[in-house]
Amino acid sequence: xxxxxxxxxxxxxxxxxxxxxxxxxxxxxxxxxxxxxxxxxxxxxxxxxxxxxxxxxxxxxxxxxxxxxxxxxxxxxxxxxxxxxxxxxxxxxxxxxxxxxxxxxxxxxxxxxxxxxxxxxxxxxxxxxxxxxxxxxxxxxxxxxxxxxxxxxxxxxxxxxxxxxxxxxxxxxxxxxxxxxxxxxxxxxxxxxxxxxxxxxxx
Amino acid sequence: xxxxxxxxxxxxxxxxxxxxxxxxxxxxxxxxxxxxxxxxxxxxxxxxxxxxxxxxxxxxxxxxxxxxxxxxxxxxxxxxxxxxxxxxxxxxxxxxxxxxxxxxxxxxxxxxxxxxxxxxxxxxxxxxxxxxxxxxxxxxxxxxxxxxxxxxxxxxxxxxxxxxxxxxxxxxxxxxxxxxxxxxxxxxxxxxxxxxxxxxxxxxxxxxxxxxxxxxxxxxxxxxxxxxxxxxxxxxxxxxxxxxxxxxxxxxxxxxxxxxxxxxxxxxxxxxxxxxxxxxxxxxxxxxxxxxxxxxxxxxxxxxxxxxxxxxxxxxxxxxxxxxxxxxxxxxxxxxxxxxxxxxxxxxxxxxxxxxxxxxxxxxxxxxxxxxxxxxxxxxxxxxxxxxxxxxxxxxxxxxxxxxxxxxxxxxxxxxxxxxxxxxxxxxxxxxxxxxxxxxxxxxxxxxxxxxxxxxxxxxxxxxxxxxxxxxxxxxxxxxxxxxxxxxxxxxxxxxxxxxxxxxxxxxxxxxxxxxxxxxxxxxxxxxxxxxxxxxxxxxxxxxxxxxxxxxxxxxxxxxxxxxxxxxxxxxxxxxxxxxxxx
Ligand code: SF4
Ligand code: SF4
Numbered sequence: 061x062x063x064x065x066x067x068x069x070x071x072x073x074x075x076x077x078x079x080x081x082x083x084x085x086x087x088x089x090x091x092x093x094x095x096x097x098x099x100x101x102x103x104x105x106x107x108x109x110x111x112x113x114x115x116x117x118x119x120x121x122x123x124x125x126x127x128x129x130x131x132x133x134x135x136x137x138x139x140x141x142x143x144x145x146x147x148x149x150x151x152x153x154x155x156x157x158x159x160x161x162x163x164x165x166x167x168x169x170x171x172x173x174x175x176x177x178x179x180x181x182x183x184x185x186x187x188x189x190x191x192x193x194x195x196x197x198x199x200x201x202x203x204x205x206x207x208x209x210x211x212x213x214x215x216x217x218x219x220x221x222x223x224x225x226x227x228x229x230x231x232x233x234x235x236x237x238x239x240x241x242x243x244x245x246x247x248x249x250x251x252x253x254x255x256x257x258x259x260x261x262x263x
Numbered sequence: 264x265x266x267x268x269x270x271x272x273x274x275x276x277x278x279x280x281x282x283x284x285x286x287x288x289x290x291x292x293x294x295x296x297x298x299x300x301x302x303x304x305x306x307x308x309x310x311x312x313x314x315x316x317x318x319x320x321x322x323x324x325x326x327x328x329x330x331x332x333x334x335x336x337x338x339x340x341x342x343x344x345x346x347x348x349x350x351x352x353x354x355x356x357x358x359x360x361x362x363x364x365x366x367x368x369x370x371x372x373x374x375x376x377x378x379x380x381x382x383x384x385x386x387x388x389x390x391x392x393x394x395x396x397x398x399x400x401x402x403x404x405x406x407x408x409x410x411x412x413x414x415x416x417x418x419x420x421x422x423x424x425x426x427x428x429x430x431x432x433x434x435x436x437x438x439x440x441x442x443x444x445x446x447x448x449x450x451x452x453x454x455x456x457x458x459x460x461x462x463x464x465x466x467x468x469x470x471x472x473x474x475x476x477x478x479x480x481x482x483x484x485x486x487x488x489x490x491x492x493x494x495x496x497x498x499x500x501x502x503x504x505x506x507x508x509x510x511x512x513x514x515x516x517x518x519x520x521x522x523x524x525x526x527x528x529x530x531x532x533x534x535x536x537x538x539x540x541x542x543x544x545x546x547x548x549x550x551x552x553x554x555x556x557x558x559x560x561x562x563x564x565x566x567x568x569x570x571x572x573x574x575x576x577x578x579x580x581x582x583x584x585x586x587x588x589x590x591x592x593x594x595x596x597x598x599x600x601x602x603x604x605x606x607x608x609x610x611x612x613x614x615x616x617x618x619x620x621x622x623x624x625x626x627x628x629x630x631x632x633x634x635x636x637x638x639x640x641x642x643x644x645x646x647x648x649x650x651x652x653x654x655x656x657x658x659x660x661x662x663x664x665x666x667x668x669x670x671x672x673x674x675x676x677x678x679x680x681x682x683x684x685x686x687x688x689x690x691x692x693x694x695x696x697x698x699x700x701x702x703x704x705x706x707x708x709x710x711x712x713x714x715x716x717x718x719x720x721x722x723x724x725x726x727x728x729x730x731x732x733x734x735x736x737x738x739x740x741x742x743x744x745x746x747x748x749x750x751x752x753x754x755x756x757x758x759x760x761x762x763x764x765x766x767x768x769x770x771x772x773x774x775x776x777x778x779x780x781x782x783x784x785x786x787x788x789x790x791x792x793x794x795x796x797x798x799x800x801x802x803x804x805x806x807x808x809x810x811x812x813x814x815x816x817x818x819x820x821x822x823x824x825x826x827x828x829x830x831x832x833x834x835x836x837x838x839x840x841x842x843x844x845x846x
Binding site for chain 2: 068148
């Protein structure tokens with residue numbers, strides 16, 4: 061009969077419609093929105109009903125690998141000073157596809173050798189395509205992708221070129237946003253050190 | 264096709280056309296160099312006698328050091344098998360080759376593109392106008408001696424970035440107005456585009472009061488521009504149609520509004536840098552784009568990814584297909600007037616898959632996940648679990664729901680059945696690919712016809728439908744989602760442990776000189792990357808055979824005689840993404 065398909069289709073729409081209210085009932089009293097637990101379910105594989113996220117009041121948590129504008133990692137010395145991990149080797153600026161990393165390396169005035177730390181480090185975040193290649197190929201784990209994605213500003217021409225000061229974040233922050241990566245890299249580093257030490261002993 | 268068969272074909276051709284066809288002997292090259300004067304005859308014989316009925320790609324390469332232009336053709340048999348590559352060489356300063364449009368109508372847009380970007384003239388082309396660039400454009404940008412206004416150096420990485428990084432913003436050094444080249448005597452204000460007149464005249468004669476078609480009414484032909492700003496065009500795309508009453512009697516697509524010369528950027532980039540750029544082609548399917556490009560470069564490098572990486576690649580590519588097809592169906596329904604209700608239902612599922620992409624690659628859409636000889640990182644255990652739940656439980660249920668929701672719907676049927684018909688012959692001749700080709704009764708799927716990666720290990724059927732209308736293109740997509748889920752179920756069960764990268768991923772990939780054509784069955788059709796390396800860090804030539812672009816070639820044939828309202832549905836059923844069409 062003509063119209064059967066239409067009615068079946070409308071059945072699907074009604075199912076979705078009803079599910080929305082069922083879901084509301086389920087969270088009655090606890091709140092369907094602005095509720096971490098509900099948000100997880102709403103966005104999970106068991107989700108039914110409306111799956112909207114009430115941004116900016118609610119935010120989706122980002123996975124560890126999420127990547128946005130890179131930052132430079134520094135170690136905090138016990139005496140409060142900072143030590144850049146970056147050795148200004150230049151690999152990140154060479155691998156960067158849109159070429160938005162500028163690094164200034166300086167030489168030691170006495171020896172004339174390059175100093176293994178950047179004097180300046182700029183990233184034009186308007187050009188950065190968030191590809192993550194810099195972080196992937198940095199041999200010193202010195203540049204990593206950030207999780208902060210709310211970067212809008214009124215001053216495009218001046219505020220979007222990040223300098224070293226603006227880019228630098230402590231290693232503890234890195235450990236916080238990427239715990240698994242951090243642990244893996246630390247373990248690899250420890251292993252390398254141990255190997256080195258063992259070799260030294262043998263010599 | 265076996266090696267023996269290839270030899271046979273060449274022998275026959277050499278007998279038939281003595282001296283006109285020779286093997287390409289250059290190191291790392293393949294195929295045959297053909298004499299221009301004999302090209303059309305040879306192509307005809309290949310198509311009619313030897314089964315090479317599908318012209319996949321036409322493009323050019325500028326061999327500046329040899330002072331030569333080369334046009335490269337990739338031919339396939341719709342019965343399956345590897346490519347037959349033909350090449351023609353022509354001098355750079357006066358590049359003319361015969362057009363193949365008369366044998367393979369699918370060469371139409373591709374030859375126009377080669378003319379536009381490389382300045383190769385195709386003699387006998389019925390409508391050789393620029394296609395991606397505007398009429399006032401000066402020069403042919405893919406020529407190696409052409410430099411963009413932002414030119415800094417022939418290839419990246421640029422010296423100014425390290426160790427003395429002198430930061431400056433390009434837009435400060437090239438303010439608006441200074442960043443375009445004009446021919447010397449050109450004034451932008453006093454210029455009227457000749458292209459428009461040529462475009463309208465290419466639509467055929469506009470008739471007045473033809474009187475016959477509309478049952479005794481005296482009707483004029485009128486020209487209507489749909490787009491470039493039009494919600495039905497899925498982006499910035501324009502269709503110029505001639506109408507007789509409501510009926511379409513001529514249609515020309517106009518594109519290039521989103522053109523950024525992806526290929527020139529690609530030739531300035533190093534090989535690895537192109538990976539994230541491919542994400543931006545068909546931005547809904549970045550994983551498939553990565554796949555095609557990785558295959559091409561891996562062919563040149565001679566590396567193979569380890570088992571686990573192959574599985575991960577297949578899982579990602581098939582999830583991408585699901586994402587693309589539900590999206591395409593959702594938008595088709597938008598075009599049919601079911602405004603956003605079906606769309607939002609499918610977006611829900613798409614979000615769940617994008618969550619997986621994000622967990623795996625770090626980005627929902629710009630995945631940049633494949634590397635030469637592997638993938639960027641391993642797939643997290645919990646993501647794999649989520650995929651299992653999705654492909655085993657949720658997605659099959661949702662596809663069935665979508666099926667129940669739409670397939671039997673009488674309005675959908677009335678709007679889609681018998682509309683925009685493309686016959687099998689037309690589809691093949693016009694080099695249509697993917698669901699558009701398969702909905703017309705050609706069971707051609709590269710995963711089967713010319714298997715790559717590990718697709719030969721999975722059980723799946725090639726979805727095919729036979730009516731070639733909008734409805735069948737919708738059904739083929741639905742079938743393909745089910746087949747993808749089938750592949751996914753097998754892949755997540757059998758994925759082995761192990762490495763995800765052969766050797767160490769190098770930021771400066773060493774790519775030996777030569778050429779390679781890597782192609783995958785992307786959700787929208789055959790996505791091919793033609794890459795030429797001269798052993799340097801940057802590719803000498805980087806060409807994208809974009810299915811969204813070439814699938815538009817038969818748009819006019821599909822739309823002829825249809826009502827103007829249906830052209831929106833027809834375009835929706837081709838499923839284009841302008842990021843890929845315009846490149
Ligand atoms: S961030 Fe890493 S790759 Fe970049 S210069 Fe510093 S050490 Fe080298
Ligand atoms: S994320 Fe990519 S584009 Fe951005 S700075 Fe790093 S390499 Fe460059």
